Amino acid sequence: MTVPSGRRERKKAATRQKIADTALRLFLERGYDAVGIREVAAEADVAVTTLFSHFASKEALVFEQDEDFEQRLTQAVTGRAPHEPLIPALRSEIQALVRHCTADSAAPIWRMIDESPALRKYEESMRLRHAETLATAIAADPELPQTATASRTIARFVIDAYSLAREAAEPEAAVDEIFWMIEAAWEATCPSRPRIPSSDTREQVTRR
Amino acid sequence: MTVPSGRRERKKAATRQKIADTALRLFLERGYDAVGIREVAAEADVAVTTLFSHFASKEALVFEQDEDFEQRLTQAVTGRAPHEPLIPALRSEIQALVRHCTADSAAPIWRMIDESPALRKYEESMRLRHAETLATAIAADPELPQTATASRTIARFVIDAYSLAREAAEPEAAVDEIFWMIEAAWEATCPSRPRIPSSDTREQVTRR
DNA sequence: ACCGTAGCACTAACGGTTAGCATTTTGGAG
DNA sequence: CTCCAAAATGCTAACCGTTAGTGCTACGGT
Structure with a gap:
């Protein structure tokens, strides 16, 4: 309860960042439309559902911050x-x-x-x-x-x-x-x- | 060529209008999200592809004019x-x-x-x-x-x-x-x- | 009467997104 | 240290909007 301490939050943030970085890299390499969500998830080594638990949509990957x-x-x-x-x-x-x-x-x-x-x-x-x-x-x-x-x-x-x-x-x-x-x-x-x-x-x- | 006269244009416009009317009616009856494109097409008695040849997207059905x-x-x-x-x-x-x-x-x-x-x-x-x-x-x-x-x-x-x-x-x-x-x-x-x-x-x- | 073409139908698929449920990981309570 | 609840992640299977491919039909100009 109370305030979830350190590690969990850090790991979550790390996963999020890894997804965003991977996505941006792929998008810039091969074009936004040419890269599918399933590819991004695979390359970032997470499940598609995990990706969508961090980002509400494919577009949100680009406007991460x-x-x-x-x-x-x-x-x-x-x-x-x-x-x-x-x-x-x-x-x-x-x-x-x-x-x-x-x-x-x-x-x-x-x-x-x-x-x-x-x-x-x-x-x-x-x-x-x-x-x-x-x-x-x-x-x-x-x-x-x-x-x-x-x-x-x-x-x-x-x-x-x-x-x-x-x-x-x-x-x-x-x-x-x-x-x-x-x-x-x-x-x-x-x-x-x-x-x-x-x-x-x-x-x-x-x-x- | 030149200006295609009469019937063809009227039929096309009629189809378009029928689709738009049907769509709006269904959307208002049961909610925009609750009605699928396939339903609209079926109710308007046209093929899905025909629907999309008249309207660029589902949303465009609403902002018809x-x-x-x-x-x-x-x-x-x-x-x-x-x-x-x-x-x-x-x-x-x-x-x-x-x-x-x-x-x-x-x-x-x-x-x-x-x-x-x-x-x-x-x-x-x-x-x-x-x-x-x-x-x-x-x-x-x-x-x-x-x-x-x-x-x-x-x-x-x-x-x-x-x-x-x-x-x-x-x-x-x-x-x-x-x-x-x-x-x-x-x-x-x-x-x-x-x-x-x-x-x-x-x-x-x-x-x- | 004839032919090119516009309009339409059908199928099958693709890609983003989500629900449902199983599994692992983590932080804290005992 | 152990154990549990919750959080995080994973997997599958679908739903839905949208599109490509293909072929048919009816209309309109010649």
């Missing part, structure tokens, strides 16, 4: 300093995430994803989950007196920014461009802090 | 009067679409969709297609000198508005609320037409 993504986003909202404005915090987090997934080392994986309709579809519904989670985090912030609809809207827009920037020719510039729009959308719902002052317009958005 | 949706959106962009502003045109179109799909008569269908993960997933990727189509239409408008990224962004936001409003407690109010944000986002990329002559002190920072 999507919970990190979710976590980082909510953390960017809940973990920011008092009075730190929301949108810039999200902007720099998205910027980091985009940089991470457009890095050369990640290129083969994203190429594989882009080529498989099943994987694209899966990623899309994953993003919707992330948007919902983010919306909840935004709505829970007492500093932000937003409508439920406004929270969900901004969350969607932010996730859209990630998705669009990832596919853009110049991902980092695209993040800036889209967040410029998001900022405007956000302030339209949040007239409390007028942004007028003459000259600060664009500078604070173009950090780095 | 999604091309109308796409058409209406692009029409709202390309078919508007000269100098008619983009966003309000899209707003009223989305408003109409939301009204249409939140009507009481459509309630059982959307309840079914919301309850089936497969259908939700399908609808999501459908929306992404629609967003891309809409983005193309926006980018093609010579009156709107936008970036490719800005076009795609606005298109996504508009589709998001539809999706969010459909699920909101007060759909029509939600459309207005979200489009208020979209309007602001749009004008952030389009500084040519200031919307509040008096207080708009944002100077034209020439954007890239």
Whole structure:
């Protein structure tokens, strides 16, 4: 009972990792569609049912660590300093995430994803989950007196920014461009802090 | 060659419609997941392969007329009067679409969709297609000198508005609320037409 | 009247996924 | 140390959506 100690959890995590690694290797070697679940299971030396006890679907093998993504986003909202404005915090987090997934080392994986309709579809519904989670985090912030609809809207827009920037020719510039729009959308719902002052317009958005 | 006249086309359309009607009836009677493709085909008195020659997937049976949706959106962009502003045109179109799909008569269908993960997933990727189509239409408008990224962004936001409003407690109010944000986002990329002559002190920072 | 082809039927299979049940491994209680 | 309950894994056999292959039939243009 109580807290299951060490070994069991480690072994389970190890099995999970072995499956994910094997799967990704095979997928990259021979193509996602050309590799069957039964093959992955055999190569990882586990039963098919075991594989499915670790991963809900074949696609989930590829997006193994999507919970990190979710976590980082909510953390960017809940973990920011008092009075730190929301949108810039999200902007720099998205910027980091985009940089991470457009890095050369990640290129083969994203190429594989882009080529498989099943994987694209899966990623899309994953993003919707992330948007919902983010919306909840935004709505829970007492500093932000937003409508439920406004929270969900901004969350969607932010996730859209990630998705669009990832596919853009110049991902980092695209993040800036889209967040410029998001900022405007956000302030339209949040007239409390007028942004007028003459000259600060664009500078604070173009950090780095 | 040329244009195959009359009977053949009518028969084909009739078969398609019969399949769609049968499917929807069975799905609503006994639940989407509880009805198999083989059952639908049998009840519609066609072969399974025939069914799949009319519909690309089981989910497509439910979203039978999604091309109308796409058409209406692009029409709202390309078919508007000269100098008619983009966003309000899209707003009223989305408003109409939301009204249409939140009507009481459509309630059982959307309840079914919301309850089936497969259908939700399908609808999501459908929306992404629609967003891309809409983005193309926006980018093609010579009156709107936008970036490719800005076009795609606005298109996504508009589709998001539809999706969010459909699920909101007060759909029509939600459309207005979200489009208020979209309007602001749009004008952030389009500084040519200031919307509040008096207080708009944002100077034209020439954007890239 | 004739022929090419579009539409359709049938069978068999493939691949992801799951239910059911047996077996092993692990952590903790006695 | 021993023993037990639970967790983890394994195996089999299926279900279901989907597709390839093949052939037949009826329609429409010539």
